[in-house]
Amino acid sequence: MKPVRSLARALLSGIFLASGVQQLRNPAHFTAQAKPVTDRVTPLLEQAGGALPSDAETLVRANGAAQVAGGLMLATGHFTRPAALLLAGSLVPTTLAGHPFWTADDPAARMNQQVHFLKNLGLLGGLLLAAADTQGRPSLRWRAGHRIGHSRRSVQRAVRTARRETRLAVRTAAAARRLPG
Structure with missing residues (x-):
């Protein structure tokens, strides 16, 4: 079962590595999409004492860094359960910001966004399974x-x-x- 687990984790981590690298290289491309979500999160971050960044571009970079770090840990089999939880946590705002199908007016665009939204829900399910996997140990x-x-x-x-x-x-x-x- 170990080769199957290793392959599954490597395949699951690929999308996060690619997406995280893109977010780190070009955060401005994702900032406009992330703005509605970061605007809702900013008051919470400011209430936390202002120690955390609240601008959209920095949050996009932080999300990208979390995805790269979590993807690498998951792919290499190190700290797989915390890595899966980290990736699941980063996937929620990414999905809400990147695929708001409920706001699309064009039926084709709405369907495209809905497919990507559901794909991300499937990834979230896979990450939750990876987080719960004890690798055959009790x-x-x-x-x-x-x-x-x-x-x-x-x-x-x-x-x-x-x-x-x-x-x-x-x-x-x-x-x-x-x-x-």
Whole structure:
């Protein structure tokens, strides 16, 4: 299954690498499309203390950098679950800004944008699967439950052993009192 996982992650990351590089090279091309989304996000960023950039071009560059970093991590198999979550997070504003089919008046343009919007939803589904993939290893929930069960059994064994040894000690002490001496 590992070769299939590796191939799937490499194929899934390709669109993010290409898109991220384009956003980094030419952010002005994407800024006009991103403006409606960045205008909604800007007040939230300013409330965060102004430490985060709020202009559209910088946000486009940051999104591109996130896509390149996440795409590289996903493709190489390093930190795949966080990388998939990072890419999923960057895909949501990209989809909303890049493919607002509900605003298109021309039926052909509307259909084209809707197809791309649905394609991005499919990518989002693939990223969520990649984020949930434990690569054949037990999940953290299972491992934690298994450890708790193992610890509980160990404590029960220790309690039984302590009771048994206490009974033996009491019997030995009672027998020692009965001996003449």
